[in-house]
Structures are given as structure tokens and as C-alpha cells.
Amino acid sequence: MFSYKEEFKKSFVTRMERKGMEKTAELAYETLWEMTQEWIQKRWNRTNQLYRDNNEKKLYYFSIEFLIGRVLGQNLINLNFYDTVKEGLDELGLQLSEIEELETEPGLGNGGLGRLAACFVDSLASLGLPGHGYGLRYKGGLFTQHFVNGYQTEQPTQWIQQEHNVDIRREELAVDISYYGEIQVVMGLDGLKVNVENPEWVKAIPYDMPVVGANGGTVNTLRLWQAEVSDRPFPGREDYAVYEHETAKITDRLYPDDSLEAGKILRLKQQYFLCSASLQTILNNRSFSIEALPENAAIQINDTHPALAIPELMRLLIDDHALSWDQAWDITTRTISYTNHTILEEAMGKWDSRLIQSLLPRIYLIIEEIDRRFKKSLQQQELDEEALHKLSIIENGTIKMAVLAVVGSYKVNGVAKLHTEILKKREMKELNEQFPNKFHNKTNGITHRRWLLKANHELSGLITEAIGPRWIKEPERLSELHYFAQNHSFLQDFQAIKSLKKEHLIHHLQRNQNVVVDPDSIFDIHIKRFHGYKRQLMNILHIQMLYDRIKRDPTYRPYPRTFFFGGKAAPSYHFAKQVIKMINTVASKVNSDPLARKHLHVVFVENYNVTQAEYLIPAADVSEQISTASKEASGTGNMKLMMNGALTIGTFDGANVEIFEEVGQENAFVFGMRAEQVMQYEKEKSYNPKEIIDSDSEIAQLMEELIKGEWTDGKNNVDFIVGQLMEDSDPYFVLKDFRSYSKAHEQILKAYAHPEKWAEMCVKNIAASGIFSSDRTIQQYSNDVWHLTKIPSIY
Ligand code: GLS
Missing domain, CATH: 3.40.50.2000 (Glycogen Phosphorylase B;)
Known part of the structure; x- marks a missing residue:
């Protein structure tokens, strides 16, 4: 058992030397992997024995x-060895974060x-x-x-x-x-x-x-x-x-x-x-x-x-x-x-x-x-x-x-x-x-051990400094952060950490995708699978509208925003793949326009996965949870982002409803139709997107541009999109909710103009997020469905 750094270092070096090769990151990874497996194996045997006995x-x-x-980093965290190993490796001239990057x-x-x-x-x-x-x-x-x-x-x-x-x-x-x-x-x-x-x-x-x-x-x-x-x-x-x-x-x-x-x-x-x-x-x-x-x-x-x-x-x-x-x-x-x-x-x-x-x-x-x-x-x-x-x-x-x-x-x-x-x-x-x-x-939950302790070590440290370490075992204690929501120095520390996590993301993206992002912009993040109901289309249409406004109106010069997208489409899902293509096309148009670029930047993070999420989520200012009400059963990204102090722009859908209940609607940006309205329209088949296009000139212009192929490499690339919005009667109510979505974004800009107030809202979100720990969910399943008895195994 390695509770001490020196012991760890000694054993690590001996093993590395035994392998007789150079001190490469690969070798360090292999060595650390072996050691971790050994630590785990002993505990695993013990748990299995306990289960057999009990x-x-x-x-x-x-x-x-x-x-x-x-798994490597997460296992070290759950073993409580992460800090010791990190410091030990530091002293040996090795970076744990780099070693972790070697895991597929x-x-x-x-x-x-x-x-x-x-x-x-x-x-x-x-x-x-x-x-x-x-x-x-x-x-x-x-x-x-x-x-x-x-x-x-x-x-x-x-x-x-x-x-x-x-x-x-x-x-x-x-x-x-x-x-x-x-x-x-x-x-x-x-x-x-x-x-x-x-x-x-x-x-x-x-x-x-x-x-x-x-x-x-x-x-x-x-x-x-x-x-x-x-x-x-x-x-x-x-x-x-x-x-x-x-x-x-x-x-x-x-x-x-x-x-x-x-x-x-x-x-x-x-x-x-x-x-x-x-x-x-x-x-x-x-x-x-x-x-x-x-x-x-x-x-x-x-x-x-x-x-x-x-x-x-x-x-x-x-x-x-x-x-x-x-x-x-x-x-x-x-x-x-x-x-x-x-x-x-x-x-x-x-x-x-x-x-x-x-x-x-x-x-x-x-x-x-x-x-x-x-x-x-x-x-x-x-x-x-x-x-x-x-x-x-x-x-x-x-x-x-x-x-x-x-x-x-x-x-x-x-x-x-x-x-x-x-x-x-x-x-x-x-x-x-x-x-x-x-x-x-x-109601679903997420493990705060990955989404805070691992993904945002710095914020976890700040929380512990403020309210002590008990929240780690009992995440509902995050509510104690409410006392710090108006504490100037705490808010400053929070803002500093947000900036640091933005830097980490920027560095990661620079290395992987060669894009450069303005660290002072608002990080607006939309990460999830691509699906019609998740409405990535609404987000990109809104960006298209912002671009048009910037070009048209010399007085419209909004605070810089970076819109991040991440997600995959099922290979057979043509509509979703067209939305991906459209986002990439809009991104190149917006990003290469010198005027628009000062205010808007669109970044599509390639190959979104758990590892990428660990970079994106801690860096987010705004969390896009904009599904058509009634369609998203719960969502869990919404919880991860909230726990990292991002503010939600979202519909009354899935677990968003409970997020708003916990944090208060004044600490989020709520918009759009309610589930009952959506279901009513569906039942009556009474929604006609054409009425919206006819009554809103800005939306009409967007549609015209789409049809002309101005936002794509050519007309054919948006056939599915235009078809869905017009011929298929916009089944996910993108145009119906568009105006209130755009207003909610205006509210975001207003709120962001007051950094301390913004930070206060973020901290309130973190404080209200404890209930979304999967520990709570699992305890409820155990109490109401499985009826399990705790068999704590102390190593
Ligand atoms: C899903 C739902 O779409 C999500 O809303 C939900 O959060 C998740 C976990 O319950 O399950 N259902 C599904 O088929 N894929 C999902 O992500």
C-alpha cells in the first residue's frame, strides 16, 4: 500500500529500471498501469471474499x-492515490497528465x-x-x-x-x-x-x-x-x-x-x-x-x-x-x-x-x-x-x-x-x-468523482477549501456553497479556475485540432449525440442569424462568444450528418470573416468522447440543453455542466425541469414550449412552420439563405434540412421555439456583462447540483427497487 510518495517513487523507479529501457512516457504508463492493477487486485480479492462471506x-x-x-486516472482518484502519484511523478520529471493521455x-x-x-x-x-x-x-x-x-x-x-x-x-x-x-x-x-x-x-x-x-x-x-x-x-x-x-x-x-x-x-x-x-x-x-x-x-x-x-x-x-x-x-x-x-x-x-x-x-x-x-x-x-x-x-x-x-x-x-x-x-x-x-x-445522476474530482481537480480543491472535504462523500453537502455565492474572494477564485480550465481546453484543442480560441470569450457549449430532437440545428441557425445581424447592423457588436459543438451522428442518420456538415460550413464562413470573427467563433470538436468531455465541461460558461420539450428523457450532460458552474440555456425538458427547480429559474435561461404544448400540437397536427416564416422577417431571411445554399457548399447539401423544416412541418419545432431561444441568448449577454453576478449564478448552480450525483440515484434504486445491504470494505 502506497500512502507515501517516497515509497511510491522508490518502487516506481525500481520497476522502470527492471524494464531496462529509457524513461519514456510509454514505459511510465506501463509501469504505473501495472502498479495500479496490483493495488486494485488486493482490494478486489478482499471485496470478493467479503461478498462470499456475507x-x-x-x-x-x-x-x-x-x-x-x-480508467487509469479515475482509478487513482478513487484509490485516493492521485495526488501522491502526481507529486511523486513530478519529482521524477514525469507528468501524470501526459501519461494519462496515452490510454485509449x-x-x-x-x-x-x-x-x-x-x-x-x-x-x-x-x-x-x-x-x-x-x-x-x-x-x-x-x-x-x-x-x-x-x-x-x-x-x-x-x-x-x-x-x-x-x-x-x-x-x-x-x-x-x-x-x-x-x-x-x-x-x-x-x-x-x-x-x-x-x-x-x-x-x-x-x-x-x-x-x-x-x-x-x-x-x-x-x-x-x-x-x-x-x-x-x-x-x-x-x-x-x-x-x-x-x-x-x-x-x-x-x-x-x-x-x-x-x-x-x-x-x-x-x-x-x-x-x-x-x-x-x-x-x-x-x-x-x-x-x-x-x-x-x-x-x-x-x-x-x-x-x-x-x-x-x-x-x-x-x-x-x-x-x-x-x-x-x-x-x-x-x-x-x-x-x-x-x-x-x-x-x-x-x-x-x-x-x-x-x-x-x-x-x-x-x-x-x-x-x-x-x-x-x-x-x-x-x-x-x-x-x-x-x-x-x-x-x-x-x-x-x-x-x-x-x-x-x-x-x-x-x-x-x-x-x-x-x-x-x-x-x-x-x-x-x-x-x-x-x-x-x-431521476438520473452523474458521478461527481469523474465530473468534478477528476475532470475539475482545481474546482474540487476550491470547494474543499471552502466547505471542507465532507461533500466528497456526501455530495448533497455542495449546498453549503450557498454561503459563498456572494463571497467576493470565493467568486474571484472561481473565476480564476474557470479561466484556467478554459486555458486547458484551448491548449488541448490547439494540440489536437490546431484551432486557436479567445480565452476571454463566452464559452457556449453544445455537446451530445446528433439527433433532430436535440436541435443542434436551432443553435447553428441562431449563429447564422447573429452573423447576418453583425453584417447588417453596424451598431450590433456583441461581446465575443465561442460556440462549441461536439457529437457524433449515427452513420445511417442522413439528416444529422447534414447538420454536422452545415455546422462545419457555417464555422468556416464565420471564422474566416474578419468582422464577424471578432464577435463569433464556431468550433466543432472532432470525435467527441468522454475524454473530450472532461476538457470541455469544466471550461463551459453556457450549457446548451435545448431539446424539444418531451423528447429528452433526462439528459445527463446538463447535470455535468451545471456541477462545473455552467449556466443552462434550456427548455422544460427531461431533467432540465428539475435543474431549474433546484437552482431557481433566475439562475438559468429558460425558453421554449412546454411538453404539454408540444404534445398538443403533435396530437392536433396543428403546427404550421410557414406561419412563423411569414410573420418573422429575420427567420424568413434565414430560410431563404438556406434554400439558396449560402450556408453550405451548395444547395444539395441542405436538402434534408430544408425538407424537414418546411415539407416535413418542422417536427422538432425548431422555428417555433427559435424566437424565444434567441431572446434567451440576449439575456445571457446581459447577464455576462456583470461578471461578479454571473459568477454568483454559477456558484449557485454548483451548490444546487449535489442532488444530481448518481450516489443519490443509486441509493434510491437500492432503497425502492433492489433492497441491497451495504457491505463496506475497508482496506
Ligand atoms: C437516453 C436518453 O435519450 C437521455 O435523455 C437519457 O439521459 C439517457 C440516460 O437515461 O438515456 N436514451 C437513449 O436511448 N440514449 C440516451 O442517452
Whole structure:
């Protein structure tokens, strides 16, 4: 154990020397990596031992994505070694920050949903709760984004390095997964039994990654499954090369879609692979009777992607453990709970029945039976057609995973108050009426250990100086900062840190993208996946309008602003890709205009990922959270930015609503339609963007410029954009909310003119952000859903 710098230095140098090479950053990285793994391993063994001895209930968090980001620095922070190691390395002439830069980020997720899973496992370990993550070990993480002529291009990202992997192969825990085959009903000892003959087998190998909790006490496990060829014989295996290739494909890459559906057979294979492998391990390694599963294990399914866990658990209980349907159903529906992360139709998880029937014949039969029994239970009620439609799992050849997930879980939650209300009152109204106690809200959270302690070490230090270190363990204590919101010297220190973090970002961008940013400008940051509802288009249209004003009106000379964008579009999402292209085109036009450039600068950060977020978020003055109300289930970037003292310009959507509630609307810039208005318009189909264009000359001019192709390399490049705004009736209400968005930006400029008042608002945001720590979220899940007991492991 290294609590002392000198000890660390000695051991570090000895190891470096043993390697007998030059003192390069690469070697230092390798050495530090090894040492960290050793520190972790001891704690990991101890936690596992404690869990075995205690036999308490465990949580298994099933998620198709875990966007963990770089791990080295975070592990050092959670071990409480970061400062010691940093100082020690400094004295040896090495920079920890440079060493950290050598780690390739494992991009095992797309955006919010995957990053949430990563925050959750961090919080579970930090709270000393026995909860593990189960996911997939994609060889290629999310694609690397580059811009070529302003267009997004996608390159594969290989994060797995042979030398020092972040995970450990656990060959001895491998299980087999079966696909395809023919159903046979045979007479067994206890009656009829369903068998699947001649399936195709694939081996699932777990790779375990340590999840280090705060203070290096508890180390839980993130288990990622990799697909490999099975040892079992089966027909078809003879064509080995094809079989090998098909098998490797299962965990070859992450699907690059977020809030969109990819109804592909490979994706279905992935989903089943995750569910079957994870459930088999849980059942194989249990120390309790199968009937006692719900008292010993809670399984949370992160969105519908792992919803096959429901029929798969039924299959294992009935076919392998010889339980009756009723027993199996009772156990399943007391073990599994489900989180819904979206109401977007295109992401609701729907499968063609025939696909499931052919790939997973036994699972299909079970889903059919679940549907049949559920429908039968509804027969006593007088339900209209609409209700029956909403309540059916299988309908017109489609399997609706969200309905299956609700029916087969004991609890269902939305991820912010507004989102849960929309689920209960609209999207899942009928299901909520059938299961009135199932639905509940758990507003998302983020781990302050990454988004403050790691990403903003300086601000964390200032907070500790002011209110002491207890907030680190109890983040709701950030509220004590309220006393400092009007303290002149504290505000000055805050401003100095904001400037420093801006410098860090500038330096980072200079190195990576060769752009130079004015450190005195307002840093206005819009970072998230590209999607119509997230309205990056509204932001860039507004910039276009500002440019026009500057050119047109010699008295309009606003305070300098840098508008940052960061985010990727799903490769198949043409509209989003056109918005990316448009932003890049606007950027070159604005940035190369000597007059406009004094007031506006547009920077598109290439390849936005967790690492980039750690640079951008602490440097932000303004946080753009401008989704069409009702569409963003929660958002979590909004929380990260708030916690770092950025002020939100945002709609009443997702968790923004709660952010405004906590901090007060006077400390944010709220604009736009409310969810009810949006939904009303949608219902009545009564919104006509043409009316807005006709009544607002500035907007009309923008549209004209767009149509003429003035903001693009040519007319064709904006076809989708113009088409969506005009022919498709502007489905995300960009033009409808545009004017109030622009007014909110004017308010920002007014507020920024008073630096001390601005800083006061920022500090109030930080003070109100404690409730958005994922420690709070996880504690609520534990209290209300999982019922876990803390097993703190003190090292
Ligand atoms: C998402 C939602 O779109 C986000 O609003 C939410 O914050 C996140 C985590 O709950 O889940 N759903 C999704 O499919 N991708 C997301 O980021």
C-alpha cells in the first residue's frame, strides 16, 4: 500500500529500471498501469471474499453499453492515490497528465445511456453496495469521427491493447449460448419437455474489469462477454471458417445508434448473448436454492436491449431447473426490473417475430406464452381496441420489447420526473393502469468523482477549501456553497479556475485540432449525440442569424462568444450528418470573416468522447440543453455542466425541469414550449412552420439563405434540412421555439456583462447540483427497487 510518495517513487523507479529501457512516457504508463492493477487486485480479492462471506443480495446491472472512459486516472482518484502519484511523478520529471493521455478510451457506448451505466457502477462501488455490471466486450468501440470537407467520416476504434488490458479473461467461467435449432417436444420424467435440437453453439468468455469505489474500499466487477467458437459439435460447424467468422462478429462492434433502432439480426444476437451468458453465470455460481433467486439477486435491465433476459430466465428455470411455468414466472417477475430511457418511437425496441422465431425458437415460444397468458388475464375487462393494442406484446408480426419488459418486471422506472409522468399518463398509460404500483421515477445522476474530482481537480480543491472535504462523500453537502455565492474572494477564485480550465481546453484543442480560441470569450457549449430532437440545428441557425445581424447592423457588436459543438451522428442518420456538415460550413464562413470573427467563433470538436468531455465541461460558461420539450428523457450532460458552474440555456425538458427547480429559474435561461404544448400540437397536427416564416422577417431571411445554399457548399447539401423544416412541418419545432431561444441568448449577454453576478449564478448552480450525483440515484434504486445491504470494505 502506497500512502507515501517516497515509497511510491522508490518502487516506481525500481520497476522502470527492471524494464531496462529509457524513461519514456510509454514505459511510465506501463509501469504505473501495472502498479495500479496490483493495488486494485488486493482490494478486489478482499471485496470478493467479503461478498462470499456475507452472502447478501446482489444487483446485476445488464446493459448493452458501458461508456466508462479512460480508467487509469479515475482509478487513482478513487484509490485516493492521485495526488501522491502526481507529486511523486513530478519529482521524477514525469507528468501524470501526459501519461494519462496515452490510454485509449474504451468507447463501449454511444452516449447518455452508456455513460449512465458507467456512472452507476462507480456509485455502486463507492457506496459499498454489492452490484456488478454485465455488458459486452466489443472489439471495436464507437467509431472515431473525422471531418473531411466538413462531412463526418467514421473509422473503427480498436481499444483493446494486447499489452495492458483493463480487463482479465476468465476462461473458467465460460458458458455456451445457443442460436437457431429445431423445437422438439419430448416426454421427460416429469411430463412433456421442450428441447431444441441441432442448435448453433457459441462460447461466451467473460472478461472482468475492476470497478474501484471511492477510497479504494469496495472493488466491484464489470463483466464483459466476448464471443468465441464453442467446443461443442453441431451440424454446420463443419464449415469452420464461416462459423468462426460469424461468431467473431457477435462482439466485433458496438452499434453506433443512440435513441434510434437498428433492427438487425446481429444486434438481436448480441442482446441474447448478453442476457443468456449473464443469467447462466448468475445461476451457475449461486450459493442459494433456485427458488430463493429474488431474495438473493436483483437484475436491472437498462432499457429494452436486455429485455430478452425475461424469456431467457424463464427458459433456464423451466428447461434446465425443471420448475413449473407459474413458479418460473413468479421468480422472474420478482427478480427483474426495467428502466425506460426514451419515448421516441424509433428507439422503442421492436422485432420482427419471424426473426426471433428463427434465431431463438425456444425464446419465441416463451414470449408467445407470456403474451397469451397476459392477454387472457385482460379478458375480464372491457378494453377498447387502442388499449388492447398498447397492451399486446406480439402484434401483427412484431414483438414489442418495451411491453414485454413492463409485463415481466416487478418495477419500471423513467429517468426524470417529467419523463416518468409522460410514461405513466401517455406512452404507457394502459400498462400503468394494469400495474399501478410498478411505475416509479428515478431521476438520473452523474458521478461527481469523474465530473468534478477528476475532470475539475482545481474546482474540487476550491470547494474543499471552502466547505471542507465532507461533500466528497456526501455530495448533497455542495449546498453549503450557498454561503459563498456572494463571497467576493470565493467568486474571484472561481473565476480564476474557470479561466484556467478554459486555458486547458484551448491548449488541448490547439494540440489536437490546431484551432486557436479567445480565452476571454463566452464559452457556449453544445455537446451530445446528433439527433433532430436535440436541435443542434436551432443553435447553428441562431449563429447564422447573429452573423447576418453583425453584417447588417453596424451598431450590433456583441461581446465575443465561442460556440462549441461536439457529437457524433449515427452513420445511417442522413439528416444529422447534414447538420454536422452545415455546422462545419457555417464555422468556416464565420471564422474566416474578419468582422464577424471578432464577435463569433464556431468550433466543432472532432470525435467527441468522454475524454473530450472532461476538457470541455469544466471550461463551459453556457450549457446548451435545448431539446424539444418531451423528447429528452433526462439528459445527463446538463447535470455535468451545471456541477462545473455552467449556466443552462434550456427548455422544460427531461431533467432540465428539475435543474431549474433546484437552482431557481433566475439562475438559468429558460425558453421554449412546454411538453404539454408540444404534445398538443403533435396530437392536433396543428403546427404550421410557414406561419412563423411569414410573420418573422429575420427567420424568413434565414430560410431563404438556406434554400439558396449560402450556408453550405451548395444547395444539395441542405436538402434534408430544408425538407424537414418546411415539407416535413418542422417536427422538432425548431422555428417555433427559435424566437424565444434567441431572446434567451440576449439575456445571457446581459447577464455576462456583470461578471461578479454571473459568477454568483454559477456558484449557485454548483451548490444546487449535489442532488444530481448518481450516489443519490443509486441509493434510491437500492432503497425502492433492489433492497441491497451495504457491505463496506475497508482496506
Ligand atoms: C437516453 C436518453 O435519450 C437521455 O435523455 C437519457 O439521459 C439517457 C440516460 O437515461 O438515456 N436514451 C437513449 O436511448 N440514449 C440516451 O442517452
